[in-house]
Amino acid sequence: MTVQLKTAQNPRGPRPRRILNPTRLMIYGVLIVAALYYIMPLWVMVMTSLKGMPEIRLGNIFSPPMEVTFEAWGKAWNTACTGLQCEGLKVGFWNSVQITVPSVVISIIIASVSGYALSFWKFKGSETYFTILIFGSFIPYQVMLFPLVMICRELGIYGTLSAVILVHTIFGMPILTLLFRNYFASLPEELFKAARVDGAGFWGIFFKVLVPMSTPIFVVAVILQVTGIWNDFLFGVVFAGTKNWPMTVQLNNIVNATQGVKEYNLNMAATILTGLVPLTIYFISGKLFVRGIAAGAVKG
Amino acid sequence: MSTSTTADFRTRLQDWLPKVVLAPSFAVILLFVYGFIAFTVVLSFTGSKMLPKFDFIGFTNYAKLFALQHWTTAVVNLAIFATLYIAISMAVGLMLAIFLDQKIRGEGLLRPLYLYPMALSFIVTGTAWKWFLDPGIGLEKTMHLWGWESFHFTWIKDSDMAIYTIVIAAVWQTSGFVMAMFLAGLRGIDNEILKAAQIDGASNWQLYRRIVIPMLRPAFLSAFVILFHLAIKSYDLVVALTGGGPGRATELPATFMYSYTFTRNQMGIGASSAVIMLMTIAAIMVPYLYSELKEKP
Numbered sequence: 001m002t003v004q005l006k007t008a009q010n011p012r013g014p015r016p017r018r019i020l021n022p023t024r025l026m027i028y029g030v031l032i033v034a035a036l037y038y039i040m041p042l043w044v045m046v047m048t049s050l051k052g053m054p055e056i057r058l059g060n061i062f063s064p065p066m067e068v069t070f071e072a073w074g075k076a077w078n079t080a081c082t083g084l085q086c087e088g089l090k091v092g093f094w095n096s097v098q099i100t101v102p103s104v105v106i107s108i109i110i111a112s113v114s115g116y117a118l119s120f121w122k123f124k125g126s127e128t129y130f131t132i133l134i135f136g137s138f139i140p141y142q143v144m145l146f147p148l149v150m151i152c153r154e155l156g157i158y159g160t161l162s163a164v165i166l167v168h169t170i171f172g173m174p175i176l177t178l179l180f181r182n183y184f185a186s187l188p189e190e191l192f193k194a195a196r197v198d199g200a201g202f203w204g205i206f207f208k209v210l211v212p213m214s215t216p217i218f219v220v221a222v223i224l225q226v227t228g229i230w231n232d233f234l235f236g237v238v239f240a241g242t243k244n245w246p247m248t249v250q251l252n253n254i255v256n257a258t259q260g261v262k263e264y265n266l267n268m269a270a271t272i273l274t275g276l277v278p279l280t281i282y283f284i285s286g287k288l289f290v291r292g293i294a295a296g297a298v299k300g
Numbered sequence: 301m302s303t304s305t306t307a308d309f310r311t312r313l314q315d316w317l318p319k320v321v322l323a324p325s326f327a328v329i330l331l332f333v334y335g336f337i338a339f340t341v342v343l344s345f346t347g348s349k350m351l352p353k354f355d356f357i358g359f360t361n362y363a364k365l366f367a368l369q370h371w372t373t374a375v376v377n378l379a380i381f382a383t384l385y386i387a388i389s390m391a392v393g394l395m396l397a398i399f400l401d402q403k404i405r406g407e408g409l410l411r412p413l414y415l416y417p418m419a420l421s422f423i424v425t426g427t428a429w430k431w432f433l434d435p436g437i438g439l440e441k442t443m444h445l446w447g448w449e450s451f452h453f454t455w456i457k458d459s460d461m462a463i464y465t466i467v468i469a470a471v472w473q474t475s476g477f478v479m480a481m482f483l484a485g486l487r488g489i490d491n492e493i494l495k496a497a498q499i500d501g502a503s504n505w506q507l508y509r510r511i512v513i514p515m516l517r518p519a520f521l522s523a524f525v526i527l528f529h530l531a532i533k534s535y536d537l538v539v540a541l542t543g544g545g546p547g548r549a550t551e552l553p554a555t556f557m558y559s560y561t562f563t564r565n566q567m568g569i570g571a572s573s574a575v576i577m578l579m580t581i582a583a584i585m586v587p588y589l590y591s592e593l594k595e596k597p
Contacts, residue, residue, distance in 0.1 A: 034396055041425075123318060
C-alpha cells in the first residue's frame with residue numbers, strides 16, 4: 001500500500017518527504033521552544049544557587065556564574081533559618097525521611113494485602129467495599145482536615161511525627177488498594193487455582209506466588225507514595241508540629257522569612273534540595289514514574 | 301475424625317481470613333473518610349467558632365459564606381484559574397503529544413524534559429516561579445539589562461493579574477504529564493485506520509481533526525478529571541507563589557477554608573466551604589467513576 005502511495009502521480013497524495021521540510025522545521029521549533037520553557041526555571045535556579053549575592057544583584061538571571069560557589073548550598077543545608085531555629089534544611093530533610101519511610105512501608109503492606117484479598121478472595125460485599133474505596137479515594141483532604149486534627153488531639157499525638165505518619169498511611173490506603181486490586185485482577189486466575197490445588201493458603205499464595213511476580217506494581221506504588229508524601233505540604237504543616245516540619249514546610253518558611261536580607265542564592269539552593277529526592281526517583285524510574293503519578297493524581 | 305475437623309476448621313479459617321484481613325482497614329476508612337465527611341457536614345450546620353459546638357443553626361453558615369466578599373473572590377478566582385489551567389494544559393499537552401508523535405529524533409531526550417516538573421512539589425514550583433516572576437530581580441530586570449527598557453511584567457504584584465501567574469506555574473507543572481497521557485492515547489491508535497484515511501486522500505490536518513482527536517476521547521476525559529481535581533484542591537501552589545495575595549487577589553477555596561478553620565476561628569463557615577468544595581468535586585467525579593465502574597465487568 002505505502003509503495004503505491006509513493007509512486008502514484010495523484011496530486012492529492014502526500015508530498016514526498018524531504019528530511020527537513022518547513023512543517024518538520026516548525027514542529028522541531030515548537031518542541032525545542034517548549035523544552036526551553038520547561039527547563040528554564042530549573043536552569044535559573046541552579047545558576048542562581050551557584051552565584052554569590054553581589055553577582056545576583058548585578059547580573060541577569062540566565063547567565064552562568066562567573067565565579068562558582070557552593071556557599072549557598074552549604075548555608076541552605078546547615079544554617080538557614082526556618083522559623084525560630086537556624087539549623088538549615090537538614091532538619092527538614094530528616095523529618096521528611098522519618099515521615100516518608102514508615103508511611104510508605106505501612107500503607108503498601110496493608111494495601112497490597114487488601115488488594116489481594118479483594119481480587120482473589122471475593123466474598124459477599126467485597127464489590128461494595130471496592131466501591132466505597134473508590135469513592136473514598138478522591139475526597140479533597142480539606143473536608144476531613146478538622147476532624148483529623150480533633151482525633152489526633154484525642155489520641156495525644158497532635159504535633160508529632162506519629163500524627164503525620166498516621167494521616168499519610170490512612171489516606172494513601174484507598175488509592176493503593178485500588179492499584180493493587182486492579183493489578184492482581186489482571187493476572188490469570190489459573191495461577192491462583194493451581195496454587196490452591198497445590199495446597200497453598202491465603203498467605204502462601206500471596207507471598208510465594210503473587211509478590212515475586214508483582215515487582216512493577218510495587219515499584220509504581222512506592223513512586224506514588226514517596227513522591228506524594230515527600231511533596232506534601234498540607235498534612236505536614238497541620239499535623240507535624242514546629243519541630244517535625246517536613247522539608248516542604250521548611251522551604252516555604254525559609255523563602256518567606258521576613259527578617260533579614262533576602263539571600264536568593266540560598267533560597268534557590270534550598271528549593272533544589274527539596275526537589276532533589278523526587279527528581280532522582282523520576283530520573284531513575286523512567287516509564288513507571290508516569291504510571292505512579294497517574295495513579296496518584298486524583299488522590300484527595 | 302479429628303483430622304477432618306481440623307481440616308474443616310482450616311477451610312473455614314481460610315474463608316474468614318480475607319474478611320479478617322480487610323476488616324481493620326475497612327473500619328479505618330469508614331471512620332476517617334466517611335465518618336469525618338459526615339462530621340464536617342454536621343459542623344457546617346452549627347455555630348462552631350473555635351471549638352466544635354452542636355447548636356444547629358440550619359443554613360446560616362452557607363448564607364453567610366455566600367455573602368462574604370472573601371469567598372466570592374475565592375470562587376471567581378477558582379473559576380478563572382480552573383478554566384484557563386485545564387484549557388491551556390490540555391491544549392499544550394495535546395500539541396506536544398501530536399508533535400512528538402511525528403517520528404521525532406531525540407524524543408527520548410525531550411520527553412523527560414517535559415515531564416520532570418510533575419515530580420516536584422507545588423511548593424518547589426511556586427518558589428521557583430515566584431523568584432522568576434519577581435519584577436525586581438527576575439525576568440523583568442534581565443530584560444532591562446538586555447536593553448529592552450520598556451519590558452514590563454509585574455503580574456505577580458498586580459492584584460488584577462496575579463491569578464494568571466498561578467495559571468502559568470500550574471501549567472508548567474502539569475502540562476507535560478497531560479502530554480504523556482495524550483501520547484499514550486496516540487500510540488494506542490491502530491495505524492491501519494490512519495493509513496486507510498491517508499489513502500482516501502485525507503490531509504494531515506483532516507486526519508487529526510476528524511479521526512485522531514475523536515479517538516482520544518478517553519484520554520481527554522481522564523486528563524480533564526485529573527486537572528479538575530488538581531485545580532479544586534490547589535493550595536500549596538498559592539501558598540508558595542503568592543500567599544493568596546497581593547491582598548486577597550489569589551485566594552482560592554482551599555486557602556479560604558484553611559484560614560477560616562484554623563486562623564480565623566470561624567469553624568462553621570470553614571466547614572461549609574469544605575462541603576462546597578466536596579460537592580463541586582463530586583459533581584464531576586461521581587458520574588465519571590460511575591461510568592468507569594459500569595464499563596468494567
